[in-house]
Amino acid sequence: MTDPIHIIVADDHPLLRGGVVLSLIEHGGFAVVAQAGTADDAVQAVEAHMPDIALLDVSMPGSGLTAAAVISQQFPAVRIVMLTVSEADDDLLAALRAGARGYVLKGVSARELIEVLQGVASGGSYVSPALAARVLAAMQGHGPRDVPEAEALGPREEEILRLVATGRSNKEIARMLDLQEKTIKHYMTNILQKLQVRNRVEAALKARDMGY
Known part of the structure; x- marks a missing residue:
């Protein structure tokens, strides 16, 4: 039997937080080891329980982005996923810079959230495709940046x-190239490693700067 994914859920809205926790418990593949309503409480919960994943609200008191930065620096083994209503490009980029492996909008279904969390727990990353595309479009026209060398x-x-x-998502790319989705995931893992980045948005931005 596979060990459950240990997770803390941090959100200052008790009703929403309770709904997320209930969905994770009902799924059976998660162990919710702590809940928090502020950034400080979230950091303390991570320190106390060292979960696999910290699921953080962006706009909770003290700022989920601040909590993400602290957790990423002090507890790098803990994977961070932001759950938020914010579609602001600045929040998304700030979350990625803070070390978040996932950026999920609160309108997703419980099934979608669980799939994202399982993917992140397995070493993957996730950004809503629509948000990723918009951020990339907004970055067009910016001057090239110095980027470290990456494997070809x-x-x-x-x-x-x-x-x-x-x-485009992995599923869409697989359909377009007539490949299995798991094959695309394998390629994406190699791409992220070669480009020395953590997620799809950073990979696309860096590839543009490198002239791909």
Whole structure:
């Protein structure tokens, strides 16, 4: 039997937080080891329980972004996922810079949230495709930045990365290239490692700066 994913849920709205916790418990693959309503409480809960994942609200008292930065620095083994109503580009970019592995909008279904959390627990990352595409579009026209050297991508990896940069999901890319979704996930893992980035948005931004 697979061990459950240990998670803390931090949100200052008790009703919403309770709904998320109930969904995770009912699924059976998660152990909610603590709940929190502020950024400080979230950091303390992580320190006390060292969960696999910290699910943080962006706008809770003390700022979920601040909590994410502290957790990422002090407890790098804990994977961070932001759950938020904010579709602001600045919040998304700030979350990624703070070390978040996922950025999920609160309108998602319980099933979608669980799939995202399972993916992040397995080493993946997630940003809503629509948000990722908009951020990439907003970055167009910005001057090139200095980027560290990265291992060269293969032709198929370049092809997949260009599709990622348009905001397409793994499932959509698999359908377009007539490949299995798990094959695309494997390619994405290699791409992230080669580009030395943590998620799809950072990969697409860095690839653009490198001239792909």
